Amino acid sequence: MKYALIFTFLTPPALAQEVDFAxxxxxxxxxxxxxxxxxxxxxxxxxxxxxxxxxxxxLSDVTQAIRGTDQMEPVELVDGEPEAVAAYLMALAPKVAEIKMRLLADRQQGSK
Ligand code: HEC
Structure with a gap:
């Protein structure tokens, strides 16, 4: 199963730019x-x-958290897994995820 996962994720080029979280x-x-x-x-x-x-x-929450925080040990994930777990967490609470994405975009544009 693990191999199938990795293979699937490595296949599409430029995945990082083109993740379909849905x-x-x-x-x-x-x-x-x-x-x-x-x-x-x-x-x-x-x-x-x-x-x-x-x-x-x-995704930005996940990548930050898995590097380790005060109370959370670092978690080693392979390429593609942070995106996948973010997609799962977003799907559990789409409204929250949507707001977080909007706030992140605002911040990246130097906030309004
Ligand atoms: C050993 C227990 C442990 C494991 C395993 C763990 N976490 Fe955490 N995580 C925590 C704790 C405790 C916190 C809250 C404390 C903190 O933010 O330092 C946290 C915080 C977070 C946060 C930030 C939440 C917030 O409100 O700021 C995210 C996102 C997160 N974890 C994602 C993950 C993901 C994704 C995984 C699996 C790849 C994972 N964690 C595995 C214990 C864990």
């Missing part, structure tokens, strides 16, 4: 990544447990 296959893959690497702390459906509720977290 792709059901990506969301499914992300659910597996979440179950393997995150669920122990963040709970079922990412609703929280030993870590906070992270439903609606977007």
């Amino acid at each position: 792709d059901p296959a990506l969301i499914d893959a992300g659910k597996e990544v979440f179950t393997d690497f995150c669920m122990a702390c963040h709970g079922e459906e990412a609703l929280g447990g030993n870590g906070p509720d992270i439903q609606g977290a977007i």
